[in-house]
Every structure is written in structure tokens, then in C-alpha cells.
Amino acid sequence: DTGVSQDPRHKITKRGQNVTFRCDPISEHNRLYWYRQTLGQGPEFLTYFQNEAQLEKSRLLSDRFSAERPKGSFSTLEIQRTEQGDSAMYLCASSQGLYLTGELFFGEGSRLTVL
Amino acid sequence: AQSVSQHNHHVILSEAASLELGCNYSYGGTVNLFWYVQYPGQHLQLLLKYFSGDPLVKGIKGFEAEFIKSKFSFNLRKPSVQWSDTAEYFCAVNSVSGNEKLTFGTGTRLTIIP
Numbered sequence: 001d002t003g004v005s006q007d008p009r010h011k012i013t014k015r016g017q018n019v020t021f022r023c024d025p026i027s028e029h030n031r032l033y034w035y036r037q038t039l040g041q042g043p044e045f046l047t048y049f050q051n052e053a054q055l056e057k058s059r060l061l062s063d064r065f066s067a068e069r070p071k072g073s074f075s076t077l078e079i080q081r082t083e084q085g086d087s088a089m090y091l092c093a094s095s096q097g098l099y100l101t102g103e104l105f106f107g108e109g110s111r112l113t114v115l
Numbered sequence: 116a117q118s119v120s121q122h123n124h125h126v127i128l129s130e131a132a133s134l135e136l137g138c139n140y141s142y143g144g145t146v147n148l149f150w151y152v153q154y155p156g157q158h159l160q161l162l163l164k165y166f167s168g169d170p171l172v173k174g175i176k177g178f179e180a181e182f183i184k185s186k187f188s189f190n191l192r193k194p195s196v197q198w199s200d201t202a203e204y205f206c207a208v209n210s211v212s213g214n215e216k217l218t219f220g221t222g223t224r225l226t227i228i229p
Contacts, residue, residue, distance in 0.1 A: 003158070031215060042119075042205050042219030043159070056214060091159070098215045102147060102166060106159040 002026060004107035006092050012113045013082055020078045021110040025094030032075050033104060034067055035091040036060065043091055049075060082114045117142035117208050119220035127226045128196055136191040136223050138180075138206030145211040148189040150180055151219075154202045162204070165189065176200070201227045 005024045013019050025032045030051050035043035046065070047057045051072035061067075064082075069075040079086055089111050093104040118141045128134060140146060150162040163174025170182040180191045189206060206220040 033215070040221065042207075042221050043217075045216045045218070048215050050215075056216065058216075093159075098147075098209055098217070102149070102164040103161045104159075104217065108158045 004092055004094050004105050006090075006107040006110045008110060009108065010111045010113070012115065014115050015082060015084060017082055018078065018080045019082055019112060020076055021090050021092075021112075023075045023077070023092030023094075023107060025074070025092070026105055029094035029096055029105070030072065031095045031097055032069055033093040033095070034075070034077050035093065037089045037091055037109070038087075046077075079112070082112075084114045087112055087114045117146070117210055117218045119206050119208050119218055121204075121206055121220035121223050123223045124221070125224045125226070127228065129228050130198055131195050134191070134193040134196050134200075134225070136204055136206075136225070138189045138191065138220060139187050140189065140206075140208045141187065142208060142210055147209045147211060148180075148182060149207040149209070149217065150174065150178070150189075150191050151205045151207060152202050153205070159205070162191070196225075196227050198227045198229045201225060 007022045033048040034046040037043045046061050047067050049069040064080045067077045089109040091109045093106045095104045120139045122137050148165040151159045152162045153159045165172045165182045173179045178193050182189050203222045203224050205222045207217045
């Protein structure tokens with residue numbers, strides 16, 4: 001499968017713990033995006049990278065959230081001191097540029113449950 | 116800031132019925148418009164997109180959408196639905212100002228009864 005892959009698919013953690021999600025984009029895509037989706041809502045933009053540079057961050061991305069994309073390949077999203085409100089599906093997507101192709105390729109998501 | 120409204124939260128249709136899902140956006144400038152679909156157990160995927168030109172765009176699986184600028188709308192249509200169209204449908208907008216952010220609506224769950 002040469003699509004976007006995310007790991008883990010499901011993470012259950014206790015409040016206050018740190019969690020990290022990994023995203024492997026489609027190899028030729030230089031743009032990588034993180035979105036968050038809660039029940040009954042559409043995906044909400046969190047941040048995006050062009051190669052290794054993080055170019056935009058949403059105000060939803062509090063200081064407990066950090067994302068990296070070392071070497072412009074895979075990306076990690078870390079949430080520190082998790083809260084119950086962080087429970088959501090975290091979606092990763094990649095593209096060659098929204099303006100070039102108009103298409104984001106999404107992974108299947110990492111579901112976070114904070115107890 | 117841009118926003119997207121999808122007024123139909125859950126639509127139930129019989130096979131062969133015609134479909135129209137509403138999408139309205141709020142943004143003062145020029146936009147690109149998208150419909151994404153998520154089939155049960157699968158990832159989000161692009162159904163169709165509008166950048167410019169003919170306001171009637173055709174996508175995969177017989178879907179089409181019409182951009183009506185005066186109404187800020189981009190409704191999705193299909194003349195005859197199939198059971199396999201059961202999915203969640205999301206409308207999304209991107210402002211043509213250099214950013215890479217997609218703003219999604221809350222989605223419409225479509226259930227097709229065989």
C-alpha cells in the first residue's frame with residue numbers, strides 16, 4: 001500500500017500522559033498536514049509542513065501539542081499532559097500542494113481516547 | 116475567516132433516488148471548493164473539486180456539484196444513488212490567498228436503503 005499510513009491506529013491513555021502519533025506520507029509529496037476530527041464534526045486543521053518547515057499552525061494547537069517533520073519525510077504529533085478534551089481522531093494527509101493538484105490524500109487516522 | 120455549513124446531517128434514501136446535499140460557505144474572497152467522501156471503514160478521499168471555469172463540475176462515481184457564487188453554495192448531486200454510495204460526505208473550502216488550509220463542514224451521513 002503506497003498511501004498515507006498512520007501509527008498507532010488507536011491509543012488509549014490516562015489523563016496527564018504524553019502520546020505521540022506518527023505519519024508516513026506518500027513518498028513524493030512534499031506537503032504534510034495534521035487535522036483533528038471529533039464526533040459529529042468535520043476535520044479541523046491543526047498544522048502543515050512543506051518539506052521540513054512547519055509553515056502554519058492553528059490556534060487549536062495549544063502549547064501542549066508539538067509537531068515535527070525531520071528531514072521532510074515522516075512526521076510526528078506529540079501531545080503532552082493529555083486531557084479528556086484531546087480525545088479525537090487525528091488525521092494526517094499529504095499532497096503535492098493544494099494549489100497544484102487540489103487534493104489531499106488522507107490516512108486512516110489515529111484515534112486517541114483519554115480516560 | 117472562512118466557514119462551511121452543511122444543513123443535512125443525515126439523509127436516508129432508497130436506491131435509484133436522486134440526491135442533493137447542500138453546502139454553503141462564508142468567505143469574502145475567491146475560494147476553491149471540494150467535496151470529500153468517507154466510506155465506512157475507509158479514509159477520506161476526494162470526490163470532486165472546483166477551482167475556476169465551468170461552475171458545474173463532475174467527479175467520480177457519477178457525482179457532480181454546481182458552484183453558485185451569488186448563493187455561496189456548492190451543492191452535491193447524483194441523479195440515481197446506489198447502495199454503495201452509503202458514506203459520509205464533507206464539503207470543504209480553501210481561500211485562494213496562498214494558504215494550504217482546508218475548512219470542512221460538519222458532514223452529511225448518507226444512508227442508502229437497498
